[in-house]
Amino acid sequence: xxxxxxxxxxxxxxxxxxxxxxxxxxxxxxxxxxxxxxxxxxxxxxxxxxxxxxxxxxxxxxxxxxxxxxxxxxxxxxxxxxxxxxxxxxxxxxxxxxxxxxxxxxxxxxxxxxxxxxxxxxxxxxxxxxxxxxxxxxxxxxxxxxxxxxxxxxxxxxxxxxxxxxxxxxxxxxxxxxxxxxxxxxxxxxxxxxxxxxxxxxxxxxxxxxxxxxxxxxxxxxxxxxxxxxxxxxxxxxxxxxxxxxxxxxxxxxxxxxxxxxxx
Numbered sequence: 663x664x665x666x667x668x669x670x671x672x673x674x675x676x677x678x679x680x681x682x683x684x685x686x687x688x689x690x691x692x693x694x695x696x697x698x699x700x701x702x703x704x705x706x707x708x709x710x711x712x713x714x715x716x717x718x719x720x721x722x723x724x725x726x727x728x729x730x731x732x733x734x735x736x737x738x739x740x741x742x743x744x745x746x747x748x749x750x751x752x753x754x755x756x757x758x759x760x761x762x763x764x765x766x767x768x769x770x771x772x773x774x775x776x777x778x779x780x781x782x783x784x785x786x787x788x789x790x791x792x793x794x795x796x797x798x799x800x801x802x803x804x805x806x807x808x809x810x811x812x813x814x815x816x817x818x819x820x821x822x823x824x825x826x827x828x829x830x831x832x833x834x835x836x837x838x839x840x841x842x843x844x845x846x847x848x849x850x851x852x853x854x855x856x857x858x859x860x861x862x863x864x865x866x867x868x869x870x871x872x873x874x875x876x877x878x879x880x881x882x883x884x885x886x887x888x889x890x891x892x893x894x895x896x897x898x899x900x901x902x903x904x905x906x907x908x909x910x911x912x913x914x915x916x917x918x919x920x921x922x923x924x925x926x
């Protein structure tokens with residue numbers, strides 16, 4: 663019995679050590695902890711710019727928190743996601759685009775977003791027309807006059823997706839073109855997690871993104887709900903990370919942001 667108890671105790675300790683190690687991969691230890699992104703910025707109007715339906719999940723915590731605190735939240739999605747893959751049979755790329763747009767609108771309504779725009783830039787080819795996209799974003803900045811603008815980092819793109827990086831670049835150009843005083847916020851992912859679990863592409867993300875400025879705790883139920891609403895893409899987490907959304911978001915319970923110093 664004593665030998666069995668020792669073996670069980672050792673197994674428990676090993677399991678606990680494994681959980682602590684995995685949890686550490688989802689942290690950015692040098693990032694400052696904040697309770698609210700828009701609260702830390704003092705923002706009352708937020709513009710978020712993404713590439714595809716479901717990209718907004720990466721910032722769902724910030725969007726939900728902002729909306730719940732009375733911040734006006736405007737979301738732009740540059741494409742309809744017609745080049746993606748569905749977890750069920752669809753007849754055409756146009757049908758997939760209609761499904762994904764409907765899921766996006768349902769999700770941002772659930773988050774409390776003030777306004778959702780879906781543009782028709784070609785999926786997986788956004789980088790071919792960055793100037794036109796930048797002009798559209800600039801027009802939205804002038805119309806909305808946001809205090810904060812949230813998008814991707816142009817060199818890492820959260821997942822290194824070419825559309826993500828193009829949207830990040832177009833957003834930076836739009837801010838410069840308008841001379842907007844809005845604070846720019848760029849979405850990041852934990853570098854250690856990407857290096858460990860996301861292969862060659864993850865290593866590129868970790869290499870090309872800047873150190874996180876802030877880390878904001880999130881309610882993981884918001885992320886799990888998002889994948890339920892985005893039913894056509896619900897298998898994405900299992901395909902990429904080989905675990906269920908419940909397991910992933912048990913550890914991935916913070917959002918990380920890079921906030922460049924304001925221009926002087």
